[in-house]
Amino acid sequence: MGSSPQARAEMRRQIHGFLSVRRARLTPRQAGLPAGTGHRRVTGLRREEVAALAGISVQYYIRLERGDATGVSETVLGSVSQALQLTAAEHEHLVELARTGDGTRPCRPALAGTGLRAPVRRILDAMTGIPAVVVDGRLDLVGANALGRALYEPMFAGGCAGANLARFLFGDPAARTFWRDWETVADDTVSRLRAEAGRNPCDHRLAGLARELAATSADFRDRWARHDVRVTASGVRRIHHPVVGELELPFETTPLAADPGQTLLMVTAEPGSPSEDALTMLAGWTATARTS
Numbered sequence: 466m467g468s469s470p471q472a473r474a475e476m477r478r479q480i481h482g483f484l485s486v487r488r489a490r491l492t493p494r495q496a497g498l499p500a501g502t503g504h505r506r507v508t509g510l511r512r513e514e515v516a517a518l519a520g521i522s523v524q525y526y527i528r529l530e531r532g533d534a535t536g537v538s539e540t541v542l543g544s545v546s547q548a549l550q551l552t553a554a555e556h557e558h559l560v561e562l563a564r565t566g567d568g569t570r571p572c573r574p575a576l577a578g579t580g581l582r583a584p585v586r587r588i589l590d591a592m593t594g595i596p597a598v599v600v601d602g603r604l605d606l607v608g609a610n611a612l613g614r615a616l617y618e619p620m621f622a623g624g625c626a627g628a629n630l631a632r633f634l635f636g637d638p639a640a641r642t643f644w645r646d647w648e649t650v651a652d653d654t655v656s657r658l659r660a661e662a663g664r665n666p667c668d669h670r671l672a673g674l675a676r677e678l679a680a681t682s683a684d685f686r687d688r689w690a691r692h693d694v695r696v697t698a699s700g701v702r703r704i705h706h707p708v709v710g711e712l713e714l715p716f717e718t719t720p721l722a723a724d725p726g727q728t729l730l731m732v733t734a735e736p737g738s739p740s741e742d743a744l745t746m747l748a749g750w751t752a753t754a755r756t757s
Contacts, residue, residue, distance in 0.1 A: 472666040476565045477532025479663060483562065483692040484530045487549045488515055495550070510549075518548035534563035554660070558694040561663045581608035582724065589613070595733050596714075596744070602661040602726035603671045604630040604654065612744070615751040616732070619643050619707060631658060631674065635682040645703035645711070655688035656695045661726075663694065702732065708750055709743040 489509035493499070496510060496518060510518075516526035521541060529537060529545065542563055546556040581589075581599060589597055589610040596613040598606055606620070606628040614621065619640075620633045631654050634640045634647075644650045662671055678685040698719075704712045714732040721727040734741035 472565060475666045475672075476562050476663075477534075479666075479692075480532040480534060480559075480562045481530060482690075483559065483694075484545075484549070486690075486692045487551065487555070488512070488530070491549055496548070515545070515548050519544040521545075537563055552695070554695045558660055558663045565663075565666055585721065585724070585727075585729075592731070594748075595731055597729065597731045599721070599727055599729050600630060601728075602665065602668065603674055604658065606630065607727060611751050612748055615708075615747055616704070616706065616744075629674070630654060631678060631685075635678050635685045642705055643707075645705055650702070651684060651688060652693070653695070653697045655685060655691075656693045657697075659689070659692060660694040660696055665726075706743070706747065709747045712740045712743050713738070714740060714744075 489507065491510050492508060493510065493514065496514070498510075498514060498518075512527055512530065513523045516523045519526065519541070521544065525541075526545070529541075539560070542560055543556070546559060551559065585599065586608060589599070589608055592610050593612070596610070596616040598609040598613040598617065601607050606617070609617065617628075619637075620630065620643075621628050634644070634651060634654055641647045658671065658675065661668070662675065665671070675689060679689055696718075699715070699717050701713055701715050704714060706712060712734070714734055716730060716732040718728050718730050721729055734744050
């Protein structure tokens, strides 16, 4: 069963936004084209220049950029990606959009309200030495172990409607204190939501969250309009925790294959570092609070 007409219409809008933004960002010099003469109305590439670089007709590229991906082959999508110098993640996003947009790829059913399975809960609870949480594609916090809940305590206590990473990040002033690298976290978060929206346009809860945040946060709205797509699977997060202070925590993420859309996020501290001491202090504080 293919995607719904509504989903295909949304994908056409996303294809248009994604390709037009990528084309506008790439200059002739970056694309290896001669500078030419005369005034250019656009700083980025013209549609005919992208078509020439991709080896397709101008009319064919215009149709694709307008969102009509009907019958577009993998070869053409690859050529367009190469012409626009897309990353691997961006190319995959374009393919996802095109295949859902032309109706050949069905939507993944939206898993609204899906909770944490009992085996995953037991695994989380057994991870006593490191903070660990599970988020879904919408970045709702589906579950957390005791140390994970303690680490992200401001997210639970911020008065937001539910524990959602994106809503906390863009809707709670405390987030800018909590995330010392707020700008980087904000970029990564919106890029992740963009990628998820491309994978599953039928997730109306995700679409609703994007509309909500775009209406209330200029920071989110600006980032959403960039159509950036990437998923940062590992790295370092710099946090100011209200109880234990400054932390620098390497993190790793892994998708839960049996639970589509859910991702396990784990953070650690370098052995012997002040952050390790702070995590140990936080674990002690958590144990005392639970006992009390």
